[in-house]
Amino acid sequence: MSAQQPAADVLESLTARFPGLESSTYRGQTRVVVAEANSLELLAFLAESGFDLLVDVTCVDYLEYRNATRRYGLVYLLASTATATRLTVRVYLDDPDPAVRTVCGLWQSAEWLEREVWDMFGIRFLGHPDLRRLLMPEEFTAHPLRKDYPLQGRGERHNFPILTRDDG
């Protein structure tokens, strides 16, 4: 039922190349935490080591989480089609202006996935070819999945500009 763990030699080469890497396992899934400064190098190394499928890029806002020190936890879910293994990479970010470098050059699936993280959480992806909102309309200003944005919204649905026939 649990996901396959990466082969031991992949993890060994990872920790050899990036010493001081925190890794843990939970329910058979291996997670690796990397600082933002090294995130692109780590992900590029993983892309070359056989993790050719970027399953998902998502984010968690730890504003209301117990014992949380950093606000945003970016999650990269990687998989290798050849060996059917998975790996999770975490990058922690903070306010103000959370930003990471894009991985669009490594996996093209990141283009829309990172757009959605920008839209929902406000994390900028430096170097992204087309970073604009994906789900919300372009004129929307807030980032809805942040914990300080209320479930019912801030009245955007009631504040549409009313255009009369004379305005057109």
Place this chain on the structure above:
Amino acid sequence: MSIAPDHDARVRPATVAREEDYLWTLNFGPQHPATHTTLRLVLKLEGERVVDALPEMGYLHSGFEKIGEHLTFNQYVTVTDRMNYISPMANNVAWHHAVETLLGIELTPRCKVIRTIIAELARISDHLLCNGAVGLDTGAFTFFLYGFYQREVIYDIFETLCGARFTNSYTRVGGVSQDFTPLVIEKIRTFLRTFPKTLDDMERLLTRNRIFVDRTKGVGVLTKEEAINRGASGPVARASGVTRDLRKDEPYLAYADYDFQVCCAAAGDCYARYLVRMQEMRESLKIVSQALENIPAGEVNVGMDQRVARPTKQQVYSTIEGTIAHFELSMSNRSFDVPYEESYAAVEAPNGELGFYIVGDGDDTAYRARCRPPALLHFSLFPHLIRGHTLSDVVAVLGSLNIIAAELDR
């Protein structure tokens, strides 16, 4: 007096038309019979050829992920019904698979087999609609109706099972809401007996049909490397030669016990996707027939000592353990313990890899419930696939990618 060079440069661009000015912009959607539900494509056409396509989505965005932070696990399953609403059972199975992975719950053998059967029936239902829609959009109405009649039979099975044809919300943490009854098993057996004939009829209509083959062969070709690099999964990726199928690579539920094959093709065009889906329906029939004859006896929900599934009424009324378990599960501030951890679990949904990344924070409401939608990545493939094809190929490609806007936008 000669004209100054920069004056000349300012004049020239306005009087010489640029090549892009001859392109015609066509707005396809969001309301259009052939865009399956509300998605928008802005097509730049040169005559009939598509030069570029700009997809726009978000018309059906309902904040499912935000809602996931306010509903309990058993309440959120109703929201997962409304994601890929063509096969809601598969989404229910995916959600609770992710929740049970986070909680570390091992299901009973009977529950695993039951969930496998309904997941495969949902797969048949989804592929019937997807291929039916490809047929409908390219003009084959009879094919579409044959498929839809069989979907009605599957809906009837689901209604007998849990009371709802469509938005079933069938699974619960640690089990399912209703056990299989002999009537349900009989209805599934009848379906297994009568469906192969319909499938043969449908294949006879389209698979070697000159018009259909001309419209779909060589259209929207996706190579194997692109499929992996752009995140395709499920039949879209398998039609391009990627042999990844989570039922075989990371067996979950009872798939490890059954004999079935992963259907792949090498061409990567719309015709290959159609063939992969047709063959996958046959493989699903094999799985259901093997599973149906060997449903293990026993409890369908996990035992009450795990404190996640409701005990039976007999246990509640006659044992003190049952009463305590029922009380603790019903009271909202005393529900089961969820670790302060995060995990991701995916199943092979009919559309591809459908996974949920769940962050637990102690009580039975997720702190973050992220849905990884296969339709999002498939829709991002669309501009790449359609470049250079004609306007009539837009519907064929869009239909073959099986993009459901509710799953796309959440």
